[in-house]
Amino acid sequence: MKQILSLSTYLAVKEILRNRVRFLLVSLVIALITLLVLFIAALGEGLGNGNREYISKLDAQVIVYQSKSDFVIQSSRLGRDRLASIRRVEGVRDAGMLGTANAALILESDPAPLKVALLGVEPGHTGEPQIVSGRQLGTDLADEVIIDRNTALRGQLKLGNSLTLRVTQGTRDEFFDLKIVGITDGQQYSLQPSIFVPFFTWDRIRPKSEAEVDGSTSVANVILVKLDDPSAVEDVSRRLIAQVKNIEFATLDTAINALPGYSAQQSTLNTQGGFTLFIGVLVIGGFFQIQILQKVAQIGVLKAIGTANPIVAWASIIQIVIVTAVGVAIGGLLSFLFSLTFPPTVPIVFNGTTSAIAIVALMLIGPLGGLISIRYAVKIEPLKALGLSS
Amino acid sequence: MTKKPIFALETEAVVKLYPSETGTIHAVDDVSLQVKPGEFVALVGPSGSGKTTMLSILAALLQPTSGRILLDGQDLAGMNDIERVRLRREKIGFTFQANNLIPYLSAVENVELMLRLNNRLDKAGKMRARELLARLGLAERLNNLPGQMSGGQQQRVAIARALIHNPSLVLADEPTASLDTERAFQVVETFAGLIHEQKRAGIMVTHDLRMCEFVDRVLQMQDGKLVRVYTGRKEVKGLINDKRN
Numbered sequence: 311m312k313q314i315l316s317l318s319t320y321l322a323v324k325e326i327l328r329n330r331v332r333f334l335l336v337s338l339v340i341a342l343i344t345l346l347v348l349f350i351a352a353l354g355e356g357l358g359n360g361n362r363e364y365i366s367k368l369d370a371q372v373i374v375y376q377s378k379s380d381f382v383i384q385s386s387r388l389g390r391d392r393l394a395s396i397r398r399v400e401g402v403r404d405a406g407m408l409g410t411a412n413a414a415l416i417l418e419s420d421p422a423p424l425k426v427a428l429l430g431v432e433p434g435h436t437g438e439p440q441i442v443s444g445r446q447l448g449t450d451l452a453d454e455v456i457i458d459r460n461t462a463l464r465g466q467l468k469l470g471n472s473l474t475l476r477v478t479q480g481t482r483d484e485f486f487d488l489k490i491v492g493i494t495d496g497q498q499y500s501l502q503p504s505i506f507v508p509f510f511t512w513d514r515i516r517p518k519s520e521a522e523v524d525g526s527t528s529v530a531n532v533i534l535v536k537l538d539d540p541s542a543v544e545d546v547s548r549r550l551i552a553q554v555k556n557i558e559f560a561t562l563d564t565a566i567n568a569l570p571g572y573s574a575q576q577s578t579l580n581t582q583g584g585f586t587l588f589i590g591v592l593v594i595g596g597f598f599q600i601q602i603l604q605k606v607a608q609i610g611v612l613k614a615i616g617t618a619n620p621i622v623a624w625a626s627i628i629q630i631v632i633v634t635a636v637g638v639a640i641g642g643l644l645s646f647l648f649s650l651t652f653p654p655t656v657p658i659v660f661n662g663t664t665s666a667i668a669i670v671a672l673m674l675i676g677p678l679g680g681l682i683s684i685r686y687a688v689k690i691e692p693l694k695a696l697g698l699s700s
Numbered sequence: 701m702t703k704k705p706i707f708a709l710e711t712e713a714v715v716k717l718y719p720s721e722t723g724t725i726h727a728v729d730d731v732s733l734q735v736k737p738g739e740f741v742a743l744v745g746p747s748g749s750g751k752t753t754m755l756s757i758l759a760a761l762l763q764p765t766s767g768r769i770l771l772d773g774q775d776l777a778g779m780n781d782i783e784r785v786r787l788r789r790e791k792i793g794f795t796f797q798a799n800n801l802i803p804y805l806s807a808v809e810n811v812e813l814m815l816r817l818n819n820r821l822d823k824a825g826k827m828r829a830r831e832l833l834a835r836l837g838l839a840e841r842l843n844n845l846p847g848q849m850s851g852g853q854q855q856r857v858a859i860a861r862a863l864i865h866n867p868s869l870v871l872a873d874e875p876t877a878s879l880d881t882e883r884a885f886q887v888v889e890t891f892a893g894l895i896h897e898q899k900r901a902g903i904m905v906t907h908d909l910r911m912c913e914f915v916d917r918v919l920q921m922q923d924g925k926l927v928r929v930y931t932g933r934k935e936v937k938g939l940i941n942d943k944r945n
Contacts, residue, residue, distance in 0.1 A: 313819055320816065321802075328804035328845065608802060614761060615861070616789020616817055618782070693761045696796055696873075 317617075318624035325625075326632060333629075336597050337637035343590040344641020344672050345648070347583055349658065351668040352649070354579035356657030360501040361575070362566040364429070367497065370436045370534040371543055373565045374405075377556045381568035383410055383531045388557070393533055395554045401546035403538045406435030407509050407530035410499070411516040416474040416485070419466050423476060426461055427504040430512020430530070437534040439506060444469045444492035450510045456492040460503035463654055469493055473505075480520040500569075501657070535559075583668070587675055594679030598630060602683040609687055610695020619688045626684045627677060634676030638669055705773040707734040708868045708901035709758065714767030716753055716924075727753040728764065729924035737868070738899040740892045742912045745921035752873065754921065755905045759792060759871050760784040772868045789817050793862030793870040793900070795891075797877045800858040801846040807833060807857045808842040814865040825864075832860045836890060852883035859891050863898060870895060872904040876911055888914050909940050 326333045365373075374396060379386035388407070396405045409430035414423035431437040433447035439456065440446075447454050457467060467473060467490060475486045488507065497504050507515070513528045537546050547559050560568065567573050602609070609622060645660070652658055716728040728750045735741050743751045756762040758769065760776050769776040771791055779787065788794075793814075801810045811829040815821040833842055836856040846854050855875055862870050872891065876884030888904070892914035895902035904915065912918050918930040918939055930939045 317816055324809070325804040611794075611796065611800065611802065613785075614759070614788065614796075615794055615814065616785055616787075616792075618785050693756055 314618070314620050314624055317621050318628055321612075321621070321625040322628040322632065326629060333633050334636075336594070337633050337640060339593055339597075340590065340634055340637025340672070340676070341640035341644060343586060343593065344638050344669075345644050347586050347590075347668050347672060348641065348645040348660070348665060349648075350579055350583045350586060351664045352645075352658045352660050354576060354583070355661045355664050356659040357501070357579070358572065358576055359496075359659050359661075360498045360657045361569050361572050364427075364439070364497045364499040364504060365562055365566055365569075367439070367495075368437065368534060368562060369440075370406075370536045370562070371540050372535040372537065372547060372550070372559050372561060374533040374535055374550065374554070374557050374559050377558050379558065381558070381560050381565060382570060383408075383565075384570075386531050387529050388531070388533055389527065389529055392554055392557065393530075396533055396535060396550065399546065399549050399553050401538050401542055401549065402535055404436045404536040406432040406437035406534050408437045408532050408534055409509060409512045409516065409530045411477075411512070412500075412502070413505075413515075413517070414476040415461070415465055415505070416476055417465050424461070424465050425502055427499040427502040428475070428477075428512065428516060429499060429504055429506050430509040430516070431506050432509045436536045439494040439497050441492035441494050444490070446492060447506070447508050448491070450508045452508055453486070453488050453511060454491045454508065455488040456494055456506040457490055458494050458497040458504050458506075460496055460498055460654065461505055462493050464503055475505075475515060477515060477517045479518045480523045484515070486515045587671055590672065590675040591679040594630065594634065594676050595682055596679075598626070598680040598683035599686065602626070602687050605687075606690055606695045609690045610692040613690065613692040614696060622690075623684050623688050626680060626687050630676045630680040630684075631673075634673055638672045641672075642669065705770065706736065707770075708737045708739075708772060709733075709735040709903070710768075710770040711758070712768040712770075714754070714757060714769060715765045716750075716757060716762070717765045726750075726924045728757065731767075731921075731924075731926045733919060733926060735869075735901040735903060737901055738896055739917065740895045740902040740904070740915045742915040742918045743903055743905045743921060744907065744909060744912065744918055747907070748923075749921040750924035751905045751921050753924075755871055755873055755903065758869070758903065759794065760787050789814075790865070791868045793865070793867040795855065795858040795862050795870075795872045795875045797874040801854055801861075803846050806843045806845055807838055807849065807853075810846070810857055811860045811864050814861055818865050820865065829860070829864055832864060833857065836860055850883075851878045852887060855879065855883075855887045856890065859887070859894065863894055863900065866898070866900075868901060870900045870902045872902070874906055875904060876906065876908060881910075884908070884911060885913075912936055912940055 375381055375386040376388055393405055393407055396402060411428045413426055413428040415426050416423050433450060438447060441456055447456060455473065461467065469490055471490050472487050473490060475488065476483055510528065537543065543561060550557065550559055612622060649658060649660055712732050714728055714731045718725040718727055731754060743754060745751045757764050764777060802813065805813060808829055811833060812821055812826060815825040830842060833839065836859060838853060838856055841849055841853060875891065876887055879887060888911045915936065918936055919926055920928040930936050
């Protein structure tokens with residue numbers, strides 16, 4: 311085997327080195343496919359992240375919704391009475407209300423307001439994100455806010471600054487000033503940067519219909535539940551259903567997949583990535599098939615002088631792997647360089663795992679695309695290739 | 701102790717049949733021949749006489765329908781594909797009409813390839829490849845790619861490749877087909893000289909009888925049969941002169 315690999319590598323490398331331009335062109339095509347695949351993967355990750363970031367980072371295992379809300383957070387309405395019931399269920403360590411809404415952040419640096427997700431959480435309870443600088447929220451009614459890193463970056467806001475929110479309540483635009491007490495890491499929600507306010511402050515400043523303006527009942531969207539034992543989701547959920555009326559529950563994964571548009575968006579991008587890989591298979595397969603057709607006589611000579619089929623096959627495989635690896639490396643480098651030029655508003659996230667999966671897939675398309683040509687090379691009859699057959 | 705065979709190559713009643721719409725074609729019909737080490741033999745005949753088929757059988761590229769082929773006493777007929785590939789690599793040297801060389805290997809790399817295939821490429825082998833090419837007048841062309849050499853130079857590289865691994869049998873299929881007369885004579889003369897000197901058994905298929913000037917024997921084939929053998933300088937010269945007249 312060592313002899314076979316050594317000879318195959320020798321033949322494969324010599325041919326590549328002596329036909330550098332031709333092979334480099336194929337590598338560049340693979341590099342462009344790599345660029346496209348990595349960007350589609352990064353876009354999928356960025357968009358997915360923009361949708362799920364806050365939920366996926368929650369220190370909770372279960373989200374409780376109003377029954378028949380189909381796990382759509384915006385459709386669910388849960389009052390404080392449910393929170394008390396849920397906290398009493400055995401196995402629940404903590405529970406916190408979450409209210410979601412949208413608001414416009416008035417910026418001094420930009421005449422156009424920044425649209426943000428306005429999230430109401432209970433200070434000290436599940437749902438309040440951990441800050442990376444500053445402090446956690448104070449009381450339930452404080453005019454304080456924790457902003458995520460994206461809001462800070464895009465709004466050029468710092469700890470201790472005040473920010474002004476514009477929301478529509480009834481038929482009037484209302485403005486609210488809040489003090490930034492903490493900054494948390496990326497916590498995007500619904501593809502928007504997010505800001506976190508104490509739940510009762512949220513209830514006071516959130517957008518409201520005319521009928522809600524004078525209302526006094528605080529209603530959250532969902533309740534976030536942290537368990538004593540994170541692996542006991544099924545048991546606790548069964549108890550939740552039995553002890554709390556008119557609710558349904560979901561794990562974080564189910565909740566993420568139920569986010570409006572999330573599944574459709576991800577499957578669209580995955581399909582695009584799949585098709586790009588498929589095109590890669592066709593391009594590589596086509597190139598190596600044409601190359602083998604041009605080399606029939608040459609392979610015939612090799613076989614006639616005693617080159618065994620495994621050497622011919624391995625030489626083709628090694629060539630394909632080298633050309634693909636060079637293409638993927640160039641594509642990866644180009645992707646990295648391009649990514650540096652994108653503003654933070656573009657939802658592109660190069661995630662290590664996703665990129666690694668894309669790169670492995672790209673490395674596999676070479677040998678996969680070359681399978682037919684390798685088989686063809688092995689089947690070449692030296693007698694026919696050299697024109698010696700009658 | 702096994703006795704070394706007198707003949708490097710020996711065939712007995714070799715037959716190759718092909719089915720056709722009109723019946724069976726006898727591409728090779730009962731051909732028996734022997735070639736000693738150091739003997740250079742030409743296989744001649746008109747187109748369709750079976751000489752290329754015979755060469756393919758001798759090269760272990762084609763299985764005969766019946767008959768025996770002994771190379772260094774080993775019977776080719778009973779070998780499987782892997783054994784035949786190994787036999788071609790170790791015991792046979794080839795030159796073909798065209799497309800002889802691997803285009804991405806230099807002259808010296810093409811010659812060394814036979815040693816690499818046989819896992820015998822060492823310093824001495826590398827030296828021998830260079831010396832052989834130098835003897836063939838290619839000392840200045842060692843690192844040239846085939847595309848940078850003339851047809852005659854390429855044929856000489858192919859001759860060096862056919863001989864470098866000390867094969868028992870050297871086969872040449874129309875080695876002068878793409879060369880002008882002067883180059884053709886040079887190539888065949890060099891080829892014959894090396895076969896005699898290195899004591900290899902050499903068989904050259906040619907349709908150009910003038911190239912038989914340097915061979916020891918001429919085997920004439922017609923309709924798949926070996927119809928006449930010209931032995932010795934006088935008979936061979938006589939054949940060449942007959943054709944010239």
